[in-house]
Amino acid sequence: xxxxxxxxxxxxxxxxxxxxxxxxxxxxxxxxxxxxxxxxxxxxxxxxxxxxxxxxxxxxxxxxxxxxxxxxxxxxxxxxxxxxxxxxxxxxxxxxxxxxxxxxxxxxxxxxxxxxxxxxxxxxxxxxxxxxxxxxxxxxxxxxxxxxxxxxxxxxxxxxxxxxxxxxxxxxxxxxxxxxxxxxxxxxxxxxxxxxxxxxxxxxxxxxxxxxxxxxxxxxxxxxxxxxxxxxxxxxxxxxxxxxxxxxxxxxxxxxxxxxxxxxxxxxxxxxxxxxxxxxxxxxxxxxxxxxxxxxxxxxxxxxxxxxxxxxxxxxxxxxxxxxxxxxxxxxxxxxx
Amino acid sequence: xxxxxxxxxxxxxxxxxxxxxxxxxxxxxxxxxxxxxxxxxxxxxxxxxxxxxxxxxxxxxxxxxxxxxxxxxxxxxxxxxxxxxxxxxxxxxxxxxxxxxxxxxxxxxxxxxxxxxxxxxxxxxxxxxxxxxxxxxxxxxxxxxxxxxxxxxxxxxxxxxxxxxxxxxxxxxxxxxxxxxxxxxxxxxxxxxxxxxxxxxxxxxxxxxxxxxxxxxxxxxxxxxxxxxxxxxxxxxxxxxxxxxxxxxxxxxxxxxxxxxxxxxxxxxxxxxxxxxxxxxxxxxxxxxxxxxxxxxxxxxxxxxxxxxxxxxxxxxxxxxxxxxxxxxxxxxxxxxxx
Numbered sequence: 001x002x003x004x005x006x007x008x009x010x011x012x013x014x015x016x017x018x019x020x021x022x023x024x025x026x027x028x029x030x031x032x033x034x035x036x037x038x039x040x041x042x043x044x045x046x047x048x049x050x051x052x053x054x055x056x057x058x059x060x061x062x063x064x065x066x067x068x069x070x071x072x073x074x075x076x077x078x079x080x081x082x083x084x085x086x087x088x089x090x091x092x093x094x095x096x097x098x099x100x101x102x103x104x105x106x107x108x109x110x111x112x113x114x115x116x117x118x119x120x121x122x123x124x125x126x127x128x129x130x131x132x133x134x135x136x137x138x139x140x141x142x143x144x145x146x147x148x149x150x151x152x153x154x155x156x157x158x159x160x161x162x163x164x165x166x167x168x169x170x171x172x173x174x175x176x177x178x179x180x181x182x183x184x185x186x187x188x189x190x191x192x193x194x195x196x197x198x199x200x201x202x203x204x205x206x207x208x209x210x211x212x213x214x215x216x217x218x219x220x221x222x223x224x225x226x227x228x229x230x231x232x233x234x235x236x237x238x239x240x241x242x243x244x245x246x247x248x249x250x251x252x253x254x255x256x257x258x259x260x261x262x263x264x265x266x267x268x269x270x271x272x273x274x275x276x277x278x279x280x281x282x283x284x285x286x287x288x289x290x291x292x293x294x295x296x297x298x299x300x301x302x303x304x305x306x307x308x309x310x311x312x313x314x315x316x317x318x319x320x321x322x323x324x325x326x327x328x329x330x331x332x333x334x335x336x337x
Numbered sequence: 338x339x340x341x342x343x344x345x346x347x348x349x350x351x352x353x354x355x356x357x358x359x360x361x362x363x364x365x366x367x368x369x370x371x372x373x374x375x376x377x378x379x380x381x382x383x384x385x386x387x388x389x390x391x392x393x394x395x396x397x398x399x400x401x402x403x404x405x406x407x408x409x410x411x412x413x414x415x416x417x418x419x420x421x422x423x424x425x426x427x428x429x430x431x432x433x434x435x436x437x438x439x440x441x442x443x444x445x446x447x448x449x450x451x452x453x454x455x456x457x458x459x460x461x462x463x464x465x466x467x468x469x470x471x472x473x474x475x476x477x478x479x480x481x482x483x484x485x486x487x488x489x490x491x492x493x494x495x496x497x498x499x500x501x502x503x504x505x506x507x508x509x510x511x512x513x514x515x516x517x518x519x520x521x522x523x524x525x526x527x528x529x530x531x532x533x534x535x536x537x538x539x540x541x542x543x544x545x546x547x548x549x550x551x552x553x554x555x556x557x558x559x560x561x562x563x564x565x566x567x568x569x570x571x572x573x574x575x576x577x578x579x580x581x582x583x584x585x586x587x588x589x590x591x592x593x594x595x596x597x598x599x600x601x602x603x604x605x606x607x608x609x610x611x612x613x614x615x616x617x618x619x620x621x622x623x624x625x626x627x628x629x630x631x632x633x634x635x636x637x638x639x640x641x642x643x644x645x646x647x648x649x650x651x652x653x654x655x656x657x658x659x660x661x662x663x664x665x666x667x668x669x670x671x672x673x674x675x676x
Contacts, residue, residue, distance in 0.1 A: 047523035047524075047525060047526070048494065048523055156381075156610045156611065157381065158606075158610070159610065186380040186381050186550050187380075187550045187551055187552060187591075187594070187595070188380050188550070188590070188591055188594050188606065188607045189380070189606060189607070190594075190604075190606070191594045191596070191604035191605055191606035191607075192604075192606030192607075192608075193606075194604050195604045195605075195606065198604075213523045213524065214524070215524070216553070216596045217596055219596070219598070219601065220596045220601055220604055221604075240601075243598075244598075253525055254524060254525060256528075257524040257525045257527065257528040258524055258553070259524075259527070259528070259531075259551065259553035259554045259556065259557045259558075260553055260556070260557075260597065260598060261552045261553040261555075261556050261580075261592070261595040261597060262556065262597060262598065263556060263577060263580055263581070265598065266557060267528060267531075267532075267557045
């Protein structure tokens with residue numbers, strides 16, 4: 001069966017410098033299938049520089065992989081014809097980080113909703129267009145009467161971000177890629193935006209790819225999670241297992257660092273080793289976390305760890321779990337049941 | 338009880354715009370005991386960053402401090418001349434501003450940026466002494482002395498943030514104000530930066546005011562908490578007490594909206610939007626969003642009441658509760674004037 005959208009052994013290298021000699025591996029041999037038959041919320045988590053945004057950009061077709069391929073309905077993105085490209089642009093929608101810079105301050109916010117209706121000819125008349133806009137706004141919990149006709153500066157960041165979700169919804173997409181949609185919004189408003197994303201998943205059957213550095217919200221909105229570290233997959237699987245009992249030392253570090261709003265769950269208990277570990281990677285393909293890892297072993301500095309399937313719904317790329325069976329990277333979707 | 342290092346009394350900061358005054362900070366009172374950590378939380382537009390700037394006397398026109406006192410060790414900062422204030426800044430009260438890492442000069446080495454602060458306070462040292470001082474200041478924040486020779490672009494976000502903390506503490510101030518010091522950093526670095534601030538605070542014996550909107554961070558870091566809403570303090574008290582039993586409806590909703598590790602369920606946001614502080618209507622500014630609003634909330638601004646020892650709540654829900662009138666005059670409290 002062909003997946004709706006698939007990354008197959010994708011690697012992305014950015015080169016810079018005068019002779020293009022300085023190479024940064026943003027994403028290293030990653031495979032992922034996104035099915036829309038069973039709409040799920042998948043989270044891609046990682047710190048700055050982990051490659052999570054690069055991954056999102058490739059799924060949206062804004063970047064081409066250096067090696068490997070991105071497939072849309074089984075067809076390489078680079079060989080889509082015009083109609084297929086158009087269908088792709090409609091079926092995959094994006095919500096970006098900054099709810100301030102996506103709006104043109106000279107137009108009322110209606111503009112961002114009218115554009116897709118016009119471009120994709122969703123409505124036959126002005127009245128029909130208006131009805132569509134109102135329907136989409138209501139679905140994300142906004143009052144159309146209080147929203148339409150206003151200028152961006154009259155609305156809060158949270159409202160603007162929900163209009164972006166409404167815009168994505170207008171096109172009845174099959175997948176929404178939300179890249180840090182709440183990181184610039186107040187903590188008290190985050191919940192409403194995330195809840196509207198979850199609602200789209202539940203009520204409209206839209207798959208969501210939630211890209212974030214915030215494991216707390218990832219835990220709450222998603223079914224599955226992929227944790228990236230410097231372009232490589234560290235751990236993936238069912239979000240309950242990954243957050244509650246992380247197996248990869250990097251995920252453990254991330255989970256320990258979350259400032260949980262919980263008096264009993266304090267930071268002080270397990271101090272993060274801030275120094276470097278004794279193991280220094282000797283090979284460029286070694287485990288990228290080896291130099292920070294408190295459990296590093298000599299083997300970690302020599303070769304890249306394969307994915308070990310530590311339990312049926314989760315895998316970790318770490319030699320600590322050598323006794324488990326190796327899961328080929330292409331079969332990562334077997335974890336997401 | 339020890340004398341507070343910082344006491345703010347009925348502080349008012351208004352931005353005088355063509356359309357009327359914006360009351361960004363409107364009658365705020367709190368005290369800060371030496372060597373303690375106070376958290377100031379609130380959403381965007383609640384006045385928390387204006388508060389920080391006011392404490393540094395760095396409000397720019399059309400903004401102005403329109404009333405109240407800021408007593409730092411008994412000295413009223415509001416009354417100081419510009420030049421006197423310049424000597425107090427960094428020396429006695431210092432700030433790590435929001436997005437501090439972008440405030441470093443990109444074309445100057447780190448060493449020079451630390452030295453600039455010392456020089457501005459007339460500290461005369463030989464070059465060797467200066468180098469030693471820079472290395473010492475950097476070591477306080479866990480940075481290697483060689484960082485002094487680097488330019489900002491050679492450092493990671495967390496390191497730049499620690500340089501800014503190093504500059505802020507270079508003269509051992511009594512009060513350190515950190516305005517969302519980790520908002521652009523990921524969790525691992527955030528924890529390292531917060532632990533750095535905490536350790537430095539303990540070693541220098543300074544008091545810290547942490548400003549932010551992340552309640553999780555507050556729980557992990559501060560002793561006392563003040564919740565700001567619409568330019569006023571809605572509730573203040575010990576962090577643990579507030580978190581166990583929030584009394585103001587806004588605090589309650591704020592805590593409920595937090596994602597926790599338990600009960601993975603519906604995410605609850607706070608309905609409505611932050612109030613405009615321009616020509617704000619009378620009454621409690623939260624009443625339009627408040628699930629428990631009473632008729633009186635629309636007309637009368639609730640004064641802060643000391644419901645428990647060291648616990649102030651500005652809400653009409655507790656009007657019937659016996660208010661200990663005398664206790665309000667205790668150092669933790671301040672009278673709020675009706676707007």
